[in-house]
Amino acid sequence: MFKTMNIFRLCTLKHMRLLLLMNTLIFLVLLFTLYISFTHSEKNFNSGNKFDEKQLTLNIIENRLQKLQQALKNRFPSAVDYIDVHVKHDLPTIYAITPTYKRWTQKADLTRLGQTLLHVPNFRWIVVEDSNEKTALVTNFLKFSGLQYTHLNAKTDQNYKLKSTDPNWLLPRGVAQRNKGLTWIRKNLSPNINGILYFLDDDNTYSLRVFEEMRSTEVASVWPVGLSGGLKFEGPGKCKDGKVLEWYTAWKPERPFPIDMAGFAVNLKLLFKYSEAEYSNDAPRGYLESHFLTGLKLKRHDMEAKADNCSKVLVWHTRTEKPKMKQEEALIRQGKSSNSEMEV
Amino acid sequence: MFKTMNIFRLCTLKHMRLLLLMNTLIFLVLLFTLYISFTHSEKNFNSGNKFDEKQLTLNIIENRLQKLQQALKNRFPSAVDYIDVHVKHDLPTIYAITPTYKRWTQKADLTRLGQTLLHVPNFRWIVVEDSNEKTALVTNFLKFSGLQYTHLNAKTDQNYKLKSTDPNWLLPRGVAQRNKGLTWIRKNLSPNINGILYFLDDDNTYSLRVFEEMRSTEVASVWPVGLSGGLKFEGPGKCKDGKVLEWYTAWKPERPFPIDMAGFAVNLKLLFKYSEAEYSNDAPRGYLESHFLTGLKLKRHDMEAKADNCSKVLVWHTRTEKPKMKQEEALIRQGKSSNSEMEV
Structure with a gap:
């Protein structure tokens, strides 16, 4: 000694x-x-x-x-x-694409989602702003997030842009941003890369466990999403031995994939194999996910069932309430808005 | 070698x-x-x-x-x-009291808040359910959260309970639960403990940085809260050398403390010194925080200004939208609600 x-x-x-x-x-x-x-x-x-x-x-x-x-x-x-030698080379990296847009709760939503992602190993966050220029708020947020990230922007075509008075289901959302992320992946990663593609919304809620579930996706995988489609949960409803036996939805059950954006992941090799597959502004209401997945030549029976044979909810389709800003709006009308140097 | x-x-x-x-x-x-x-x-x-x-x-x-x-x-x-020898004995523990109640988004909200708290060292989460019994959902959630926690329950007196049709500002909320947490601290911790008291709401958004700011609280501290009181931010508006020079609010500025529950922390020694201080169901609207802080014999000028002399927003008063559950409600009316074994 x-x-x-x-x-x-x-x-x-x-x-x-x-x-x-x-x-x-x-x-x-x-x-x-x-x-x-x-x-x-x-x-x-x-x-x-x-x-x-x-x-x-x-x-x-x-x-x-x-x-x-x-x-x-x-x-x-x-x-x-x-x-x-000791880095886990066999652990595939998750590439998660998140569309985001300017609003009162944007920084709050990005902050709490980012703090969840800080726990996830081998993870790259592809954040795509709906704007003509990258904003200072998102740039600084990402810089100090401690995460591995790619910062992009893509403005939604005005013909497909929701007005603030429109109900949020009227037009598909995040199409231009998700496609920009897909283009980045296809241009910047090798087709031989061992990686997983996922679409993260900035105000949904993700348990850390869902990332470990999706990491083993061989072709494409699914799991139930909580509080989706007007139901307690939506997506694969009954699964056995990693296969989906029944799908559970109350709305347009004839859709090729009756699932939410947060309920599936795809192995990157598929993205390189079908290099044209992307999102479309012209997909009928509720068919955004189905259009993308059928573009990858996937059928329902191809999907690998995750989350303990689809018996657990590990993702929730939450939404952050638009805050009541009556006093601030009155100040803005009087040209006396709160300290503009304070980033919120 | x-x-x-x-x-x-x-x-x-x-x-x-x-x-x-x-x-x-x-x-x-x-x-x-x-x-x-x-x-x-x-x-x-x-x-x-x-x-x-x-x-x-x-x-x-x-x-x-x-x-x-x-x-x-x-x-x-x-x-x-x-x-x-190497444990940081000089780092005070933060004791955070969180009232919570059963609703569709409860598990989602607790999950994402818990994942933020996992990053905070020397932290104990005191979760108090508004219920007659501890629920299985919260019990299991805490058990697998990886956090240091205390699980309590305290049912709100029916006379002070909001009806689902009431606006949420009609009655003070979380009074019985916060008081239960205060009682637990006074009964179970030593008056000589080096600790900080904070009140966390389960659907607010907290940057990791706010916990490091509050940890150095000597008596009581304040910082601005984003999206609070109908404004971009509310609370200390102008600070210098750790003192608050001006308070910023658009509503009842005459309140002893024009601040939100998420905007202050108190050193535990004060809680033991004024052992009667607690929350009250009879506090006038907007006076919940002020009633508690004046019970601790605090005045505005006692408050230590945190968050870089109150120039940063590190906490946001966010709210999670009540999900639209039309399809699920229809199923419940027909006695055919979604798989009851699925915890959401």
Whole structure:
């Protein structure tokens, strides 16, 4: 023991960088040991329960470890060979496309969604603004989010733009933005990449567990979405052995895919194979998702059932209420709006 | 180098537990070195900017490290002496009281708020249900949340209960639940504890940064709340050197504290000093916060200004829209509601 300590002291003085690298390796051993001991102790519990605390904790630690490795790599470029061996190369990256637009609650919605995404390892957030220029608000928000991201913009064609008095179902929404994200992926990623495509809305609610479910998507996958289509949940209603037996919806059940945008993920290889598939402003009401998925030549029976054979709701179609801004609107009319330097 | 390696191999075989402890210590050295090098490189930037990525990343790593230490402590009780030296004993714990009630979006709202709180170190969530019994939904949600929590319940007196047709401002809300949380704190914590009290609503939006701001509260602190009181923001409007110079509100400016529930925190020592202070169902409309704060013998000039001298909005008074459940309601009327085993 004393001998080891002396060697450490020597190293501290002489080979600080090498010691740092060694520490990382030792920490990886520690983590692996912890993982093994967790896995072993899990056998005492119901091993079928995929949704337990420990897996969640491990995912989080794994994510933090990756960040630490990245920081080390930036500081000691020559260390790449030592560190990269331990990065989970076999964990596919999730590419999530989120259309967003200016409104009172935009920063709040992006903030709480971003804080959820901070927990998800191997994740890239493709945020596409409905605007002619990238705004300072979204630019700064992303810069300080701590996330891996791509910031794009695409203005919705005025002919397809909802007026503030229109009901929100009148026209399909987010078409130009989702297509811009798809174009970015096809232009910037290799067709051989091991990745998953998902469409995230900025005011929906996502459990961390849904990201781990979609990560194993081989072709395309589905799961139920809570509070969707006027129902408690909508989408795959009965599943067995990873296949969907029945679909559950109360509205236009004849749609090729009676599901919400938050209820499916697609393996990127499909996106490269059918390179024309995209969203359309001319899709009939409720057919936005179906138009895209049939463009990828998918049929209902192709879909892999996730979320414990579609028995769990891990995503909710929530909406943030438009805030009542009576006092602010009165001030704006008088030309005396609240401190314009305060970003909200 | 080779000599060190051999010693490690020996240790791996003979003293696995000791090696684990050593690894933790080495990892702490690594983290400290990283911290020092970050701090030094920061001097090249504007040191006045408290809101930078690195601090956030460090907070997160610190939190994960604490969890790792806890796991080690559980597994090797004899290791406490080695590990505890490195736990941040000087970081006050935040005790946040959240009233919650059954509704369609309850689990979604708790899920996304919980995922934000997972990032906050030294934090205990006191969740108080408005119900006669603790519900299975909230019990299971908390159990798998990964958070440190206390689960309570307190039914609102029917005389003070809003009807579903009432506007939400008609009666004060969450009074019985917040008081139940206050009673728990006064009964279960030591008056000498180093802690901060905060009231979290389950559908508001909280930036991670607000928790680090409130943690240094010496007596009581305030900051602006976005989208509150019909304005872009409400609360302290102009601050200097940690003191509030002007208050900003468009509604009942004569209130002792023209602020929202999400806009203040109190040091726990005050709660023990004025042990009668609590919320009241009889407070006039808009006076809920003021009644509680004056019960703690606070005056406007006592309040410490946070959030960069009240120049940043780090909390938003958001509300989750009540979902349109037309189809589900029709099914319920026909006695054929969606799969009751599916928790949403």
